[in-house]
Amino acid sequence: MNLSRCTNEKEVAGLLARGGWPQACAAELRAHVSVCRHCSDLVLLTESFKSARAAAASEAPIASPGALWWRAQLRSRNAAVARVRKPILGAQVFALTTYLLIAAAFLATQARHGIGWLTWLEQLPQGSTLHLEALRPATLFSSGFAPILLIPALAVLALLGGVAAYLASDY
Amino acid sequence: MSWESVLPNVFAGGAPQTAEAPMDSDAFAGFYERSARPLWAYLARVSGDPALADDLMQESYVRFLCAARSCEGEVACRRYLFRIATNLLRDHWRRPRASSIEEIPQDYLVANASSAQTDSQAALGPALAQMRPRERQLLWLAHAEGYSHKEIAEVTGLASASIRLLLFRARHKIARLLRDRDANAGRTL
Numbered sequence: 126m127n128l129s130r131c132t133n134e135k136e137v138a139g140l141l142a143r144g145g146w147p148q149a150c151a152a153e154l155r156a157h158v159s160v161c162r163h164c165s166d167l168v169l170l171t172e173s174f175k176s177a178r179a180a181a182a183s184e185a186p187i188a189s190p191g192a193l194w195w196r197a198q199l200r201s202r203n204a205a206v207a208r209v210r211k212p213i214l215g216a217q218v219f220a221l222t223t224y225l226l227i228a229a230a231f232l233a234t235q236a237r238h239g240i241g242w243l244t245w246l247e248q249l250p251q252g253s254t255l256h257l258e259a260l261r262p263a264t265l266f267s268s269g270f271a272p273i274l275l276i277p278a279l280a281v282l283a284l285l286g287g288v289a290a291y292l293a294s295d296y
Numbered sequence: 297m298s299w300e301s302v303l304p305n306v307f308a309g310g311a312p313q314t315a316e317a318p319m320d321s322d323a324f325a326g327f328y329e330r331s332a333r334p335l336w337a338y339l340a341r342v343s344g345d346p347a348l349a350d351d352l353m354q355e356s357y358v359r360f361l362c363a364a365r366s367c368e369g370e371v372a373c374r375r376y377l378f379r380i381a382t383n384l385l386r387d388h389w390r391r392p393r394a395s396s397i398e399e400i401p402q403d404y405l406v407a408n409a410s411s412a413q414t415d416s417q418a419a420l421g422p423a424l425a426q427m428r429p430r431e432r433q434l435l436w437l438a439h440a441e442g443y444s445h446k447e448i449a450e451v452t453g454l455a456s457a458s459i460r461l462l463l464f465r466a467r468h469k470i471a472r473l474l475r476d477r478d479a480n481a482g483r484t485l
Contacts, residue, residue, distance in 0.1 A: 142442050166471040173474065174439035177420040181337030186350060190328040193354060194321050197361030204362070 131163040141171045220288050227281045319373075328357065331374050334441065339381055341424060341440075342432045348388065356381040378441070379451045382433065389429060423473040431466035438463055 137158060140146040147155055158164040339349035359380050367373035424432055437443045437451060449456040
């Protein structure tokens with residue numbers, strides 16, 4: 126396919142762009158356009174498209190720019206909220222996963238050593254008076270419930286409490 | 297606790313919270329007045345559907361405003377707007393069409409009928425209707441908007457070398473259609 130242009134095409138295109146065709150065009154160039162296929166196509170197309178553009182533009186139903194501005198604002202705001210909520214959701218998932226893992230580890234440890242809690246509960250005084258000394262978990266520690274397990278359990282409770290407080294305030 | 301107290305800028309009203317907003321509301325109103333008609337003409341003539349052109353034009357402006365991008369001058373802003381509109385048109389063409397005529401709203405048929413009527417009165421309409429959407433796009437940008445190959449490449453996302461070839465073919469095709477139409481009209485008179 127031959128893509129070579131006519132040497133006068135640029136000049137004709139310039140005249141068309143500036144609105145100088147055909148009034149501001151030299152007689153020789155006009156004569157050239159009448160015989161040159163490239164240039165006559167260019168004139169025909171540009172004039173047709175320019176008149177179609179003017180006709181279509183006059184039909185255009187123009188909405189209020191204020192309504193578009195408001196819609197754009199609303200969409201920007203929603204997008205910003207979504208951007209902020211994404212990491213928060215990630216943090217919630219992470220906290221929940223951590224909690225579940227620690228709870229599972231705790232239960233697995235207790236199951237391996239036998240549940241000493243029940244023994245300790247059975248040894249609580251049955252009478253009407255309850256002494257503070259009786260609450261000392263001697264049986265608990267002797268049955269494998271080491272203080273090292275108490276710390277992560279409390280940490281989990283604190284974490285869970287924070288998550289619950291956040292969820293309660295957010296929804 | 298509310299996140300509004302932690303991140304007030306995110307929830308505050310007023311201008312869009314972007315790093316550098318493209319323009320304020322007054323500047324946008326001016327830009328809209330100057331660019332809406334050419335944009336609608338482009339969308340309506342390339343898609344052949346004035347109702348679709350309305351929708352895509354509004355969506356183009358909303359996306360233009362939401363984009364956190366500042367343009368250097370109105371010409372660049374207008375080019376960016378045409379780029380958004382071109383992408384929306386492309387997305388529309390890629391979407392599966394309604395298979396049954398009963399699924400098409402009545403308004404759409406009325407709009408198309410009036411559009412065809414308007415086009416038949418113009419010289420270019422019937423010839424444009426025989427061109428492919430991509431060809432209509434390139435021809436409109438080149439001859440109605442007066443964009444250079446480089447600018448068309450920026451708007452359409454095609455390579456500049458491809459634009460040259462595609463435009464060359466499209467120009468020959470539509471020029472032949474216009475001449476044939478003129479010749480037929482001359483014979484009938």
